[in-house]
Amino acid sequence: MDAHCINYADTGFFSKTITDYLDNDPALAPFYGHRPTFEGFEQLLKTKKVTADREVLVEVLTEQYNRLSVVSSELSVLSTQNIEALRANNTYTITTGHQLNIFTGPLYFIFKIATAIKLARQLKERFPDKNFVPVYWMASEDHDFAEINHTKTGDKKIEWPMEAAGATGRLATKTIRQALNQYKGVLGLAGNAPQLAEIVETAYTRFDKLADATRYLVNALFGEYGLVIIDADDARLKQQFAPIIEQDIIGQNSFKHISDSNAALQKLGVHIQVNPREINFFYLLDGLRERIVFENNVYEVLGSDIRFTEAELRTEIEQHPERFSPNVVMRPLYQEVILPNLAYIGGGAEVVYWLELKSNFDHYGIGFPVLILRNSGMLVTKEVASHIKNTGFMIADIFKPADALKTGWVKQHTEQNLTLNAEWLEMLGVFEKIKAHAAHIDATLAPSTDAIRARLKHAIESLERKMLKAEKRNHEVRLEQIDKFKQALFPGGGLQERSQNFGPFYVKWGQQLITDLIENFEPLEFKFTVLTE
Template sequence: MPTECITFRETNYFSSLICDYLEEREALQPLYNRFPKIENFKAQIEEKAKNGLSEGSRKILSESLLKQYQKTEASEITLQNIEALKKQNTFTITTGHQLNLFTGPLYFLYKIVSTINLSTELKQKYPEYNFVPIYWMATEDHDFEEINFFNFKGKKVQWNRNASGAVGELSTEGLDVVFQAFSKELGVGNNARALRNLFQEAYTKNTNLADATRYLANALFAAYGLVIVDANTKELKQLFVPFIEEELSKQSSFQEVSKTNKLIEELGFGTQVNPREINLFYLTKKLRERIVFENNVYSVINSDISWSESEILEEVKSHPERFSPNVIMRPLYQEVILPNLCYIGGGGELAYWFQLQDYFKKVKVVFPMLLLRNSALIKTQKQAEIQEKLNLSTVDLFLNQEDLLQKKTRELSAIEIDFSKQKAHLEKQFADLYKLAEQTDKSFLGAVAAQERKQIKGLENLEKRLMKAQKRKLQEQLEKVKTLQNQLFPNCSLQERNANFSPYYLEHGEELIPELIKELKPLRGDFTIITI
């Protein structure tokens, strides 16, 4: 797999906040703890070791994970990693993702590969410590419409059903119908057979979405020691009880995140999420609704559930599993129950993590390092050859399509489609007219300015008409450019945000993930283009 890289800024698909962060812009430093460089992990390890998990908390974490894996055939290295979590010299590298049907978009793989590869790199640099790659399943999310489909070769494979409550507890009933529809699209061959088996084993032989997703991620990544966490358990939430109590009584997250949001806005950036006064949901089998505090009463919206302060604190002690953190508090929950050093996420995720450091300081929890996950564009050898024939650079491919077609039209056209010289000449003529106007009636200045605007506009229209004419003349070549870009950027979006992994697995089978492990370098900080 030949690879090349461009900067994230050159892709035009990442926010200025993320690009500024990757370039270590000084103004952003108050928003994070340490920048993710290999040498900076030493201090992060020392800080987490000093202020991290107790021996008892580590034991609870390890035992809870073993219980979760009872119905999953874990690899020996995964079991060793779960056992190693009991030790004070073991730390985690974590990514998280929703329970998207059949992994959802391709970047699901990139997130986990980034996590595995960083763990390996850290072990080489700091051999006296253990580093465990973690995939945190978002089992408590409730937005079913975000996860109930994936795209396969331009078609949407979708699971239609009514859903409420936490998605991890959703029954997999009805996915046998989805399997039949997907199976027909796969065709024949060993790789098609492997994908059928993977889908069927995951979704028709597990009773809920959490277990199905664990099976799937384990089947893909168990060989690399990936540990999959479902934090929606009573024993793990018991470790989070003091922070739930603080949130209910003092509403610290709202106060601290609101202050940080003002700083982010002063820096010229928007904020990703807005905190609520209470950033917790109440969770039961069919219910996940916000907790609010009004008129000295705690209540659950869209229900008749309510408590006094003493009653809700008693509920927390008795049933911590019923309290579910929202997007503001979930990162804190993660860092409380894991010996974590670094969170790996996409641009949107890192943007809301940047809102949280002051809150972490307030509640005295170590803020993790934040690393942008690997991003990649996969090209076939044939597509690479077409790109070369069309004389397209890698940066060209990432241009807005209209900008790309105009650029290629100018390059291919025998006629120069640039009226800059004519505009400059016109502006010089009007400069002389302005001098003349200043010597006569001042009202003449307005007439000169209006005529200048009219003639400049006329030149611009002529340039557009010439561009349009040349596009028609070069239509065949431009269509090849357009076709290639549409193949690599489905729906004018990044491939990784649209396509599922299955078409690439059909082509490359079991070699796909080892090749991604080989090519994606999490600390390199560039967008990777892979030709296969």
């Protein structure tokens, strides 16, 4: 594939806060640690204090990967080596995370992981005496099923209809057959469809829980590149986080610190992504993930009869830390406690909400990772590329509105004069004479003449728009190509990566799609990458 890189600011799809962060706006400096540069990583490596229990981490990961042996006796050599490497003090992780979207959900799920793999490679080249392991953190404790139970290919929405409760990673996959058949039907039989169909069939029928199914699917796509997949819904990992769980629920520290940071960020014009609660943990059991609230000197689990005194709560955390699930503002802290992590890779909204968290990390003495905006991209097939080429546009032009592209194309290719500028200049001369004549009779008539001129100017501009519209009809066939490539690349007016599934592209390109993404993404250059066939 050929790669075309465009500044994020030039796409019109990224917030001012994100572009300010990438441009090193000093006003944002208090809200993060090191810059997303090789120099920033070098500085962090000199001071990084790892809190993770490496032996426990390897033990948990090894057990989780052993579950894949149910259907595959061969695991990626590189992933296995990377897990073992985590025992060493000179090994660090580069982490991205996402919910357990069925069939991986939108394209940016794939883009996040490709970014992590590429950055880990580049850091190894820059710091050869250290090891860097790309990690996909499965958001297995998330409970928002409506956000993950569907995916889109073209205009077709494939949905897993089910009444779900509790952590999504623990959901049974036995009812996904209808959605699975629909997905395989969309893939068809051509190209690499059979290969991908076999992967998803195995993932969702040979594994009983969604977390295990997702691990198999992601490993099938990325295992050969050394990706390590972690499910942090584990009692041994939660045990390391237990002291902070206890301190934060009882002291409500995160609420105080993050609220103060949010107030400071709002003064800078930052749109706040998440707001903390007084208690930022859920109580987690099979089929249950509900908020913990403190009322009448008792800790209550909403939607249940579960209650704790403070003493009982401390005991419950000590004996069953796995029952306490961090919400969106505490999950990042949990991640940094149990991983020897250097960087977190997220989308624009994620990076902004991480900016809200720095003061809470400081309070607990946990190192803050380098924040990396994931690579954003667009996949352009030969068919779509031909439409762009036939209209004569450059890749950078495709981000302009369709109507602006059509207007520009018509004005460039028409043989007609679509403006009335010359005629209007002649009319202005006449109006000056009329205005002088009227003012000679009565000075108060001059404003009336100006009003008539303004109305006529408006009428002339309206006529020009009609002339342009008429000329567009004369080029209707060619202009339809603009609509075709705009709809393909910006479905519903949004970025392709935010709605479309990777499946049809994998059918076309196979595993080469993943390889090309990793090869062409440049995580620290912060450019939008358009990949054309």
